[in-house]
Amino acid sequence: MRKMEQYDDYITARRLELPVPGGSSTITLRVNEVEHQHAAPATETLAQYLRNRPGLTGLKTGCGEGECGACTVLIDDQPVNSCLVLAFQVEGRRITTIEGLESADGTLSALQQAFIDHGAVQCGYCIPGMVIASEGLLRRNPTPDDTEIRRALAGNICRCTGFLNIIKAVKSVASANARAVPE
Amino acid sequence: MTGLVQSATPGNLAEIGALVDGFSGNISYIAGGTDLVIALEQGPRPDLIIDISRMRALNFIDADVDAVHIGAATPLSILAEHRALAAKLPVLTQAAEQVGSVQIRNRATIGGNIASAVPGGDLLPVLKCLDCRIEVLRRDKTTITRAFDEVVTGSGETSLGNGDMITRITIPLRFGANRISAFGKIGRRRELAIARLNLALLADYDSTANRINDVRIVAGAIGPVPLRLRSVERQLRGRAVDQALADDFLQALTAAVDTAIPGRISQAYKRHAVMGLGLDLLQNLFAREFTPAGWSKAQA
Incomplete structure (x- = not known):
């Protein structure tokens, strides 16, 4: 298995390759409570920006036209397809990606853990979008x-058509929430 | 032009006026971006993209005695969940909640639905059915108000000029307490599917006399622009709501599909599907069961 550091090197290399054409302006985005500043063209999508500039590759670009949901992120807590939003449109808004759910020490959130516990992950490509949605x-x-x-x-x-276990995973968190806060 | 795309995020309409004034290149306004971002990847790019998704002056739902006013950049998720709007114009909130997915509805806007003029756009037959007025801020800073048919002129085509921006949609509240309305859609699956066929209906219904005084019906996704089904309307006007009316309604819908898309491959499917859609609409409007005439259980 490749080590995580190798992936980090790969991501860094990809980042350096990115063309930054003249006329790009600096786009400042607040992602998972961290501010990122990168020069990017006006037509760059939020998905392209997040994956290639700060290297937040958790979100996936599946279809690139809002059909598959693999690129879902939260903007001010609302799920959106990041492939259909231009990065400059969300300057100053609160963006949450899959990387923002675990706690600082790497402990998974209850929702992430539920996906594992319910066997909701098969190939895994859709999972960041599923979890964020x-x-x-x-x-x-x-x-x-x-x-x-x-x-x-x-x-x-x-x-992979693993919808049932995905729904069970979310349901388990909903049930835990219901028990925690009696009506 | 240099081929580079510039972006701008104006805070109000006056700033937009200043931006477009004297700008010689092509201008695109972006709100939700659910159509435009795909177009940017595939087609010719504008010289300037102006983001209006955060402009408060374009994001509102207001009502007075005889009309509802909706800001062009109001997202469909806000429309879908607006209870007062659902009470007045269920046809509009029902259409909004059936567009795309949560992710799409959080971004897509009512003004964008008009400006994109996609034949399957769910709000288009509704807005035509409701006889909406569309307010446009022109590049020369004048404001004009146009009927739906004057703005949406073809598949993906509008009468909007370069730099023109839709600002507001006004919907008259017709028929007082007698007003009923509903929307129905057929896609390849329940969620996230572009409409194969949709229907919007607005009626003046006297519930005491059980009589339809007046009705407007518009179909979408059956041609380049929404199609008013006047022949179907004639079958309903002035009649009592009963099984006989349901039979004539469904038959008229099938005949209207045959007239609209003769010889099209989808005709064979849509002429049957429209009857199911018609039944759904009747049950949605009158909260009672109707039987499709001549249908056995097996066929249904």
Whole structure:
């Protein structure tokens, strides 16, 4: 297996290769409570910016047209397809990616752990988008029912078709939330 | 021009005026970007992209006695969840909540739906059905107000000029307490599918007399622009709501599809599918069951 450092080297190399055409302006984004400043063209999407400039490669670019949901991030707690947002449009807003869910010591969030516990991860490509879309739902509605979970994840496609365990994972967090806060 | 794309994030309409004044290149306004960003990847690029997604002056839902006013950059998720709007114009909130996914609805806007003029756009038949007025801020800083048909002129085509921006949509509240409305859609699956066919209906219905006094019906995704189904309207106007009306309604819908897309490959599917859609609409509007005439359980 490749070590994480090798991936970091790879990402750094990719970052240096990126063309920064004249006329690019500096785009400042606040991601997971950290500020990033990079020169980027006006037409650069949020997905391209996040993956290639600060190297936040958790989000995936699947279809590039808002059908698959693999690039989902939160903007001010709301799930959006980062492939359909231009980076300059979200300057000054609060962006959350999958990298922002674990705590500082690397402990996974309850939602991330639930995905593991329920065997919700197969090939894994859709999972960052699935987790972030679920996180967006749970921040809005900590105790969603099955229908609400299914509707919230309708914009996320799992090519392995592992939807049932994904829904079970989210449901388990919703149930835990319901127990924690009795109505 | 140099081929470089510039961006701008004006804070208000006056700043937009200053930006476009004297700018000689092509201008694109971006709000949700759910259509525009894909177009940027594929097609010719503008010289200037102006972000209006955060402009408060374009993000509102207001109502007075005889009309609802909606800011062009109001996201569909806000429309879909607006209870007062749902009480007045369920056809609009039902359409908004069936567009795309949560992610799309959080970005896509009502003004963008009009400006993109995609034939499958879910809000288009609704806005035509409701006889909306579209307010446009022109590049020369004048404001004009146009009917839906004057703005949406073809598949992906509008009468908007370079630098023109949709600012507000005004929907008249017709028929007082008798107003009922509903939206129905068929896609390849329930969520996230572009419409194969959709229907918007607005009626003046006297519930005491059980009589449809007046009705407007518009179909979408069946041609380059939404299509008003006047022949179907004639079947409903002045009639009592009963099974006989349902039978005639469904038959008229099929006939309207046959007229709209004769010989098209999708005709065979859509002429049947429209009956199911019609049944859904009736049940949605009148909260009771209707049986499709001549259908056995097996066919249904």
